[in-house]
Amino acid sequence: MESRDAPQRDGVLPLPPSPAPDWALFLDVDGCLLDFAPHPSQVIVPAHLQRDIVRLSEMLGGALALVSGRSLDAIDDVFGDLRAIPAAGMHGLERREPDGRRTFPPVAPESLIGIYAEAQHVAINYPGAIVERKGPNLALHWRAAPDARDAFRAFAAAALRVLPDYRVQGGDMVLELRPGGASSPDKGTAVEGFMAQAPFRDRTPVFVGDDLTDEHAFSIVNAYQGLSVLVGDRAPSAARWRLPDPAAVRAWLARATAHDGVHA
Structure with a gap:
């Protein structure tokens, strides 16, 4: 299957549309929701971001997940109020399922x-x-x-x-x-795992991310005829849509939760 087309102008990726009620939304963390910091532990969570994520998750019937290179524990350290949100950590090596069950990574060798x-x-x-x-x-x-x-x-x-x-x-x-070698999980397999179960199943997947590791997820959502949204201007990319920076991502989420919320 081919991805949902984006109306490019002179090769420039367009801004994504406002979230729709049939979306399954997957969000990267560093460089996407949050600005980079000199050390991963020094990132700043802007005011209202956690509230907006929780609100948008409710609007999407729970079909929102965080997909990050951070561990699940590190994600929870940053977003203390989002422990009920499904998430994939370590690029898919560990997952928190919609029902709260956790899939743990393999034990490290000595x-x-x-x-x-x-x-x-x-x-x-x-x-x-x-x-x-x-x-x-x-x-x-x-x-x-x-x-x-x-x-x-x-x-x-x-x-x-x-x-x-x-x-x-x-x-x-x-x-x-x-x-895990070449067959180890990645952000794309994490998205596939979520899409195989409720409340994500039968929805349009949308992945927002900035990093090279997000390309696996972009390819998967494109195959699902979803929306792949690059944060920044890295090229080349399989993404079909673009937001310029984390501030724009946060503003996009905030607009979706304001007034009437997601748009049909």
Whole structure:
């Protein structure tokens, strides 16, 4: 199936329409709902965002989920009032289902302890570089230390020699070592899992995200004839619609919850 067409002008992706009552809405977190911060723990949740998400979830009959590279625990630390919202963490390695059940990630191998320590030694040479342990995943961030990129890339490639069941996943100024090889879950499989069950089933899927890791989800919603919404101007992308930045995403959500809410 082909995706729902977007009316492009001179190759520029258009703004998405207002949310409709038959949507199943999937939202990335960092770089989408929230502006980036020097450290993932330093993100700021703007006033009214959690309220708007809860309100929109109610308008969509519960068919709203967060889909993030963060762990579920980290998502809940950021959005304390959204623990009842379905979510996928670690790019789909763990999920909170609509009924509250959780799917947990695989146990990290013992060798990851040493890899983590070695990565920290690399990061010390680049002030602002961050090594983040996320269960079985290890994220290497260089947003605040661009010079660390090549060192982190070389380190990740070398680490695969002692982590044979792992792969390297690229992102926006981050690399992530994660288990499962090429067949491991991603944001696209997370969306598929939600779409196979109520209240998401038989709705039009809409995914909003900014990162390279969101491309899996864009491809899936396009196949469902849904709406794929890129945040920012990264190219190339499978997305068919665009919002310029997280502030625009938050304003889009706020408009949907104001007055009469979603539009039929």
